[in-house]
Amino acid sequence: MKVLGLSFGKKNANCDILTKEALFGAREAFPSAEIKFINTQRLTIDRCIGCGACSTALEKGKDNKCIVKDDFQMVEEEIRSADAIILAAPVYVLQPVGQFKNMVDRFSCRHDVSAINWVLDKRRTGEMPGNADDYPMDRLRTRTVSYISVGGAVTDDWTSMGTASLHLFGFPAMMNVVANYNANGMGHVGNPYIDDELIGHMHEIGKRTAEAYGKDKKDIEFYGPKGMGTCPTCHQNLLTVDGTTRVTCPICGIHGTIAIDGEKLTVEFSEQEQARARGTFAGLREHTTEIQSFGSICGPKIMANKEMLDKMMDERIKKFDETINA
Numbered sequence: 001m002k003v004l005g006l007s008f009g010k011k012n013a014n015c016d017i018l019t020k021e022a023l024f025g026a027r028e029a030f031p032s033a034e035i036k037f038i039n040t041q042r043l044t045i046d047r048c049i050g051c052g053a054c055s056t057a058l059e060k061g062k063d064n065k066c067i068v069k070d071d072f073q074m075v076e077e078e079i080r081s082a083d084a085i086i087l088a089a090p091v092y093v094l095q096p097v098g099q100f101k102n103m104v105d106r107f108s109c110r111h112d113v114s115a116i117n118w119v120l121d122k123r124r125t126g127e128m129p130g131n132a133d134d135y136p137m138d139r140l141r142t143r144t145v146s147y148i149s150v151g152g153a154v155t156d157d158w159t160s161m162g163t164a165s166l167h168l169f170g171f172p173a174m175m176n177v178v179a180n181y182n183a184n185g186m187g188h189v190g191n192p193y194i195d196d197e198l199i200g201h202m203h204e205i206g207k208r209t210a211e212a213y214g215k216d217k218k219d220i221e222f223y224g225p226k227g228m229g230t231c232p233t234c235h236q237n238l239l240t241v242d243g244t245t246r247v248t249c250p251i252c253g254i255h256g257t258i259a260i261d262g263e264k265l266t267v268e269f270s271e272q273e274q275a276r277a278r279g280t281f282a283g284l285r286e287h288t289t290e291i292q293s294f295g296s297i298c299g300p301k302i303m304a305n306k307e308m309l310d311k312m313m314d315e316r317i318k319k320f321d322e323t324i325n326a
């Protein structure tokens with residue numbers, strides 16, 4: 001059992017403190033567990049440059065490595081070999097700090113279970129080169145993760161997209177989410193130590209995250225000390241509305257129906273919708289299929305207009321540089 005603590009906060013500050021307390025909890029449950037802690041603040045994790053080299057390599061029968069070389073590779077290897085992960089990030093302007101998003105863009109897309117499986121299926125039938133057994137998919141799908149969002153604000157109003165955004169890290173890799181916690185009121189370094197209840201929750205999160213490793217998603221009970229949330233799959237409270245009673249969970253991409261009874265609001269998400277949430281194989285496959293169809297729909301149109309498009313691109317860039325950018 002390997003438990004990884006990943007903190008995107010300042011060194012020895014509140015994200016570190018909370019992650020380490022969760023790791024103490026994991027150690028209490030599994031005295032012989034290998035425990036690793038990484039603080040990312042001084043690491044270089046540059047942005048995804050959108051080059052597509054990773055997916056092209058995969059389709060050519062190679063590993064889908066990221067060609068931007070920095071500290072990302074070390075962190076990725078630690079994540080790959082971890083069974084249970086505790087991830088904490090500070091809220092900077094309502095959302096997790098930017099470095100976390102760099103990590104998500106470079107890690108999570110490349111570990112999309114459906115996209116990788118699509119290629120592995122093609123390797124099995126010989127349509128694409130490479131060994132189909134290169135990826136330990138079954139093990140990867142039983143990994144667990146818990147999220148801790150850390151903000152200085154004393155109410156949830158200024159940490160509103162913290163925990164929700166943290167969920168973007170593990171859903172493409174189909175990690176099983178055990179818990180999330182919105183730790184607000186953390187404006188001063190050391191704040192967690194004056195809140196015994198908070199420290200208790202961190203130990204419980206660490207313990208449960210380690211204990212849930214290897215279990216089937218349906219056998220894992222979500223731990224939500226601050227509530228179970230509106231969405232039954234990600235347990236978040238964010239909803240987008242379209243002016244009707246239909247609402248969408250922006251994290252899971254599933255639709256529900258809103259009902260109001262006096263002061264009480266409920267949202268009904270059908271079993272069918274829950275089964276196509278983004279963090280399920282079916283939900284990820286919907287998007288893989290969508291992406292694959294871009295080529296067949298746009299490809300012929302682009303090829304038919306290629307000469308005109310190339311000319312127009314050159315002309316518009318030249319015009320912009322000579323006029324607006326001059």
Ligand SMILES: Cc1cc2nc3c(=O)[nH]c(=O)nc-3n(C[C@H](O)[C@H](O)[C@H](O)COP(=O)(O)O)c2cc1C
Nearest residue numbers: 009010013014015090091092093094151152153158
């Ligand atoms: C640039 C910046 C923006 C911040 N924005 C928010 C915010 O929108 N909401 C909030 O609750 N805290 C905000 N904070 C406070 C931090 O989330 C808080 O201090 C947290 O404890 C930092 O984590 P750390 O102690 O692990 O570094 C901000 C801090 C910085 C430096």
